[in-house]
Amino acid sequence: MARPREFDTDTAMQGAMRVFWMKGYAATNLPDLLSAMGITRGSFYKAFDDKESVYLAALDYYDDKIVSTVVERLSAGTDDSASACLAPLFACTGDAADKGCFICNAMVELAPFNAKVAERTGRMAERVRAAIEDVLRRFDIGGNDTHRRELSTLVLHLYFGFHAMGRASRVHGDWQARLSRLFGEAAPA
């Protein structure tokens, strides 16, 4: 061992995730990335390979921190309706407020051209879909397993489209009322 690293890898990765999440891969140049990570070129290329590998690591970080949190919230939801339990998917607070969904952004920008991105985003999307399916199962929505799976895919698409539009306008309308009717729940007060 010798001189220890001055920056915190986790903090730097969080910055990388944020900037790639907001601006995308191509529009993020190295100075942008470095200042978001709080380090300089030297440290960057000592600790990481290149821009692309950090992007992939940022996707993994998103999976580990954001997707995992959402999935846990979905499976731990104690609300009395499925639409309420799915709220974490449509919450527009914190990072998601202006950045949308990193999975969706990466799918749209890079998945057709980068197999690693396609694989990661596909895997994360499946995690989210499975979590949605679990919520539907808890509330016995969708009838049989086949239909429930289809319905969970529908909600997943809804989730992506919701956040894609959110990047263009901050007007989302009443998503919970829409979901509530979709599930045939009694109208909330």
Place this chain on the structure above:
Amino acid sequence: MARPREFDTDTAMQGAMRVFWMKGYAATNLPDLLSAMGITRGSFYKAFDDKESVYLAALDYYDDKIVSTVVERLSAGTDDSASACLAPLFACTGDAADKGCFICNAMVELAPFNAKVAERTGRMAERVRAAIEDVLRRFDIGGNDTHRRELSTLVLHLYFGFHAMGRASRVHGDWQARLSRLFGEAAPA
């Protein structure tokens, strides 16, 4: 008058639309764009302003050609169910097969940073939503106007999410069955 233009503006714009639609704005460099348009630098900068203005023109071209066609098909649909009438939105043939939806792509990549892109994509999305609403009205789906508007927004988000995911994988599942159940239609044969 003098030397006439050798290239066809409409053909060139179609090429520009295709390449921006597929690769996005930042990932399309000038050589890519020029070869897609079938012209060289000289002609390009004589006939157009710069890369960004051509991107905006490509969005307008998409509005004029693709969105208009879809909207017309939606309003002229003679199928016997709403889900069948909405098929043009979820057709994965031709350009849409691998490129997804240009509105969605532009919203995700540029709308947060470019007001003109945000305005155009917002306007196109509203055209599509209104056309969906019309289909729902024709089949008397959604109950009252308020709910129908919410439901049309839901289908619009579904449409965006569907094509966002389509850029990562070509597996879409049975979208019509999902819509059919969503609308409470009798199960198709």
Place this chain on the structure above:
DNA sequence: ACGATTAGGAACCATTTGGTACAAAACAAC
């Protein structure tokens, strides 16, 4: 204390970027 080892930062590099300048070429008017 000191050598080994590693982080940090600035200068540097080749390539690519979007955009311009300009001369040759192709037409219309006469």
Place this chain on the structure above:
DNA sequence: GTTGTTTTGTACCAAATGGTTCCTAATCGT
């Protein structure tokens, strides 16, 4: 055919890009 006008293609440019080098400084093991 001459002239005037506009298009086209190529050569060119400055700036920005991602990435490397290299030197200094900091910290560890002994």
